[in-house]
Every structure is written in C-alpha cells, then in structure tokens.
Amino acid sequence: MALRSHIGSATSCKGEKGNTMQMLYDSESFVVLHLRPDMDPKEPPAADAPPQLPRHGFEIVDKRSGKEVYLDGSWAEMFQKQIIAWQQDAPTEEEVESALERYAGLAQQPVVVH
Numbered sequence: 001m002a003l004r005s006h007i008g009s010a011t012s013c014k015g016e017k018g019n020t021m022q023m024l025y026d027s028e029s030f031v032v033l034h035l036r037p038d039m040d041p042k043e044p045p046a047a048d049a050p051p052q053l054p055r056h057g058f059e060i061v062d063k064r065s066g067k068e069v070y071l072d073g074s075w076a077e078m079f080q081k082q083i084i085a086w087q088q089d090a091p092t093e094e095e096v097e098s099a100l101e102r103y104a105g106l107a108q109q110p111v112v113v114h
Helices: 073-089 093-104
Strands: 011-014 019-026 030-037 057-062 067-072
Touching (some): 057 093, 067 093
Antiparallel strands (some): 011 019, 030 057
C-alpha cells in the first residue's frame, strides 16, 4: 500500500520560509506532512548568519480534533523509521491510523489556517 493515501508517493510544495512540505498521508482522519529545509549547496549562507543545522520534521494533523503535533529531533527520527517500515511492509489503513492515533495523543496545538 502506498502511504499517500497511505504512505509512499507524496505531493510537494514550497513553504514561505524556503522549506519543502511533502504530504505523505491524507485520510478522513489524519494528514501527515514532512517538512524539510531546502539545502542549496550553490548558495552559501550569509557571512553574518549564525550557523544552523538543517532540521526536518513531521506534522501530524488530527482532523477529528482539529489539533496537530510537530515531531522533530529524535521524535522525527523515530517516526521516519516507522514510515520506512510502512513502505517495506505495506500496512493496512487501519494499522496506519492506529499508529497515527498514538501520535495524535500528543497533539495540543490547534490547527490554524493562514
């Protein structure tokens, strides 16, 4: 099973801060986005800019509650391992939704539409 409607082929777009957002999953209950900083090796950072490590993360939106959780750092790494496992094992939609439900339990931030 592909995870875009389950996880696999994804839709990408550029965010306003130069990040790439990639929709990995979209169902009646959840949306999962992968947010990655764009790395352009041709364009070096400004000389006066503090050094920054590019970080990626995942946003999980629980459509039922209208809340979201953003996973970065070790949480993002753990979630990415889950996605890789899903891509290899082809889970059912129920298995994906069950796993996302556990992460959605962390959601405290209400979804805000800009």
